[in-house]
Structures are given as C-alpha cells and as structure tokens.
Amino acid sequence: MSDPAPSSTLPARPALSVPDLLVALGVLIVGALLLIGTLKIPFGINAYVGPRVFPMIVSVGTLLLGTLLLVATLRGYRAEPAAEEDSDPDAQPDLRQPGIILGGFLLGALILTPLGFVLGTAVMYFSVAFAFGERRLGLMAGVSLIVALVTYVAFTRGLGLSLPAGILNGVL
C-alpha cells in the first residue's frame, strides 16, 4: 500500500475518494454474495472435502480482503488509473465512448443469430471505430462489412468453424 504515512507535519488527510470507496464496497458485496451462494451448495456425500469447502475459503477471503481495502480507502488511499499504450493519462475520462462500444457490442450480439455473423460483427466494428473518433461514415461502413466478411469466410471455409450465416444463408 502506498498510502502516505499519517504524520502531523503532513497536510491534512487526502480527501476520501468516492469511486474508490464504491470499489471497496463492491468487493465486500461480492464476498457477501459468494458467501450466500456457498451456503446454498448442498453438502456432498462421502468425501473428506465437500463441494462447499473451497467456495467458503474464497468467499471469506474476499470479505477479508474487501475489509482491508475499505480500511485503506477510508485512510485516504486512492487508485491511480493504469497508463495504457494508447490512452492519455491526463485526459478527462469520457464514459460515453465505452458506452457506445458496449451498446454496439450488445446490439451486434443480439442480431448475430437472426441476421448472421457478418452483419452482427460489422455493427460491432462500426461502433468501436465510431467511439474511437472516426467519422468517415461511408469508409467505416465499407471497412466494417469487408472485415466481417473476410473474417467469416476465413474462419468458416479456412478453419471449418461454424458461424451463423443469417440472411447470407445460401449466398456464401
């Protein structure tokens, strides 16, 4: 833990970080849910170590670690976001872009079976490119369809996977 040592000479405690607090509480909630789930597992028979033992260890461990995280957070610890390759550490986080990606992904997943793999993944491709700031819509639509089509043909014809053809059924 890299929290600053609380000493009288230092400035007052750093402000409590609400997102970090929510994360710590989240870990505790997950631990509690795991514990509830563990108690629902029936006891096995005729075994020294039943199916409950490990879930119990994991849920109690999670609760314990969550408590430690909560304590650290209350003492003013806050997490530094990761510095990824293409991310700007100083940028103001904008949650709309990941939202667009997730929305496009779920839409693509929903139409994957009825309309087919090509259209489904093309929707996903398009939404990611849009979220990353690309605005040449015609080009994006074209590239999305080409990438989806090439992927589909390569994996079904080349590697023998079965992916849903959807509306292209019989055409390809």
Place this chain on the structure above:
Amino acid sequence: MDAVHSLFAGFETALTPLNLLWALIGVTLGTLVGVLPGIGPALTVALLLPVTAKLPPVSAFIMFAGIYYGGMFGGSTTSILLNTPGESSSIITALEGNKMARRGRAAAALATAAIGSFVAGTIGTMLLTFAAPAIAEVAVQIPPSAKFALIMLAFVTISATFGGSPLRGLISLFLGLAIGLIGTDLQSGQARFTLGYPELLDGIDFVTVVIGLFAVGETLFVASRLRKDKASVIKLEGNASMTRDDWRRSWKPWLRGTALGFPFGAIPAGGAEIPTFLSYTLEKKLSKHSEEFGKGAIEGVAGPEAANNASAAGVLVPLLTLGLPTSATAAILLAAFQQYGLQPGPLLFVTSPDLVWGLIASLYIGNVMLLALNLPLAPIWAKLLLIPRPFLYAGILVFSTVGVYSLNNSVFDLILLAIFGLIGYGMRRFDFPVTPAIIGVILGPVSESQFRTAMQQSGGDVSVFVRQPLSLFILLIVLAALVVPQVLKVRAARAAKGDSLSA
C-alpha cells in the same frame, strides 16, 4: 543421452511438411498479432486459440509453440518503434530501444532484439530439452499435498510478492478463484454459483475471461481516455541489420541476459519483469558506455530482450514437467492443453512423448523461422503499426467475438464477454493487476482437486500438509513470500521517515 534420442524423435514429428507449415503459420500469426499495439503475448495466444480448434493435438501444439515465441518477437518490435510495451517485461526494451530508434538506429535495435531473442530462445530451449526429462522423472514422486503447496506458491508470488500492491493483487486473484468455482463440481456433481443458468453448468471458459479482461477491458478503457495526438511511429528504412561494432557490443549481453532470464522463468517468481530489470542494471554496470544508457545504448536492448525470451523458454520447464504455469501466457497454454484433454505434468512425458517432444523440437524450428521472418521483413511489420487506432481496436473486438462465440456457438458467452470486459475496464481504472485473476481462473480448479486428493489419501487429516516434508518446505516459502516483502516495506518506510522524506 535419452534426451537427445527423444529430441530426434521429436524432430521427426515436427519436420513433417504439414507440421512445418503449421509452425510457420504459428510464428507468422504470432508475430502479426504480437506486433499490434496493446496485445501482449498472453492475449495473442488466447485470441489465436480458435485458429487451432480443428487441428489434431500435435499440430495444434506445434502451432502454439510458434504463436508463443512469435508473440514475444512481435512485442519487441512494437516496443522499439512505438515506445509502447505490450506487457511489463518489455518495458525496458521500450525504454532503451525506442531511444535508439529515435536516434536513427531503429534497424540496429530491431536486429539486436531479434538475434538476441534467437540466441536466448535457442539456448533456453536446449536447457529445457535436458532439464525437462530429468525434472519430470523426479516430479512423478511429488505427492498431491506438495503439488497443492506449489500452486499456493504460484498464487502468492504472482499476486502479492512481485506486484505493486499485494492487496490489489490478492483481490484480483480471489476474483479469478471465484470465477473458477462456477459450474458443476466434478467430484460431488453439485452445481455451484450457477444462478440457475444451464449455460453455467460447464463453468465459464477461460478464453471468455482472458479475452474479456484483456482485450475488451483494454478497448473500453482506452476509448474512455483517448489520446488526441497521434502516436509517433518511427520510420524504418531497410532491413533490421547491425554493424560489426553492434555485434561486438551485443554478444555478451545476450549471453548474460539468457543466464538471468531462464532460471527466473523456471521458478514461480512473477514472470519476466525481474530478470529484464536485473539484466538492464547489470549491463549498465558493466558497460564502458554507461553514459549512453537512457539515451539508447545497444546493450540495454540486447540484454533485457535476451532475458525476456530466455525466461519464456524457462517458463515451459515447470509448465511441462509439473503442470505449473508461472506467467499468464503459460496459464493460457496450460488451459489449452486441458482443452485437448491433456494434463501437463510428469506423466505427459510417458503418455504422449510424441506430443511433448514434437513441441520442444518445434521450438527450435520456430526460433529459426522467426529470425528469418523478423530480420528481412521488419519493415513490413513496422507498417502494421500505422493502422489507425479506430480500425485496429474495432478489429480486435471482432476477433475477440469470433474467439468467444466459436467456443459453444452461443450468444450467452458474448454477454459474459461484455461483463468481463466491464470488469476489465474497472480493473484498469482502479489499478488491479489482471494476471492474478487469469491465474486464479485456471489454477483454482487444479488446486482444489489436488487439495482433495491429498485429503482423501490422508484420510481427512489436514496435518498432511505439514507432515509431508516437501509440502511443509514449500508452504514455509509461501509464508515468507507473503510476509518478507511487507516487513521490508515497513522498514523502508520507517527509514524514509527517519530521513524526514515526505511519503
């Protein structure tokens, strides 16, 4: 000289035209995906799993071997030309190699990385050839209680000892363990944590977890904080090549890096970061040109890059002989073995020698192919770095979808993928390491079954873990690995306070 004999048999397997073709496809795809920014070796292997889905096991693993080494080679190219390490073990290469490239020495940096990787990979594979059968012979006698202790050691070292924050590493590990518990308990037949979904009865496939946490999580995170300026890719003129002076300055660091990297890969010590850092520090100490370090010293690329690749070969020793992965990539390889119904471990050398030795032989072949691919074709790989980010990340998501959907042809898995993507986003935002979670998912079930076997054999007596000398010894190391770094930290903090430094 049994090893030599077995190795020749392995070459007979690996040198069939078809298997050579699979090896070539493996190294090419591995390099191709490994070069893409934002994709480290672990994700490279996970994304390319569906490509091997329809192959017979021997060919699949020969291809995996190529993907594994190829991903490492590709990663160093990216580090040098773009200053973006795909994983923590490439940080040093990015640091020094990118400086070299900025000074117009990109070709030499790429060459010393590629040839150094080749040298280290080949020596490492030789060490593997001779060490693995010997260790496997001893490993047959390791009792389940000690195997359980070994897994505990891997858990602790990977999540707590060598990470930035032990607490966050352990939370990540426990998340993985929890995910690993989902599904039907094989011993008792009871469903655990399935929430009534029949799709969860078989458990959650590790591919979904890996691709979700790594690829989707990364995409969401980067999208939330887009860099407005263009990443500056260094133009590469001509092939990767070195002058006579470069050779003179590189060969010793290669060998020293190899000597550091291999043993670190072979013990559960948190992967390749430490030997690369050690190699860098060592070369800086020994160099006559220490003033160049930090400005693009060739030794600072040659040593760490060799250490990185030797470590990748070292990782295969415990993986093949004990079934113990010591890095995220190795854990994914282990899971791939399990998908084929194979359990890596000492028995594998007895039950499927053609597979193990074919795999080892193909590592030699893959190394030669990679050298041939990387030196003359470096400019082509460099072109891949120019793919505009929106199209690149969009493509990664489409491939992720193929990989996960093709597991069971079910949209349910894609919903899971989105959930793990969100968790992966949160882990990046709140500084939780991803690797411990992956290790937890894959090794959690293994540790449970070893624990149960040990208890079954001891008649339900927990003290078997401390009565069996080897497991007691390993568990003591586990305890030390948890406690010692904390003690050192507290002492360091006290010392710092004594010097009235602000924390």
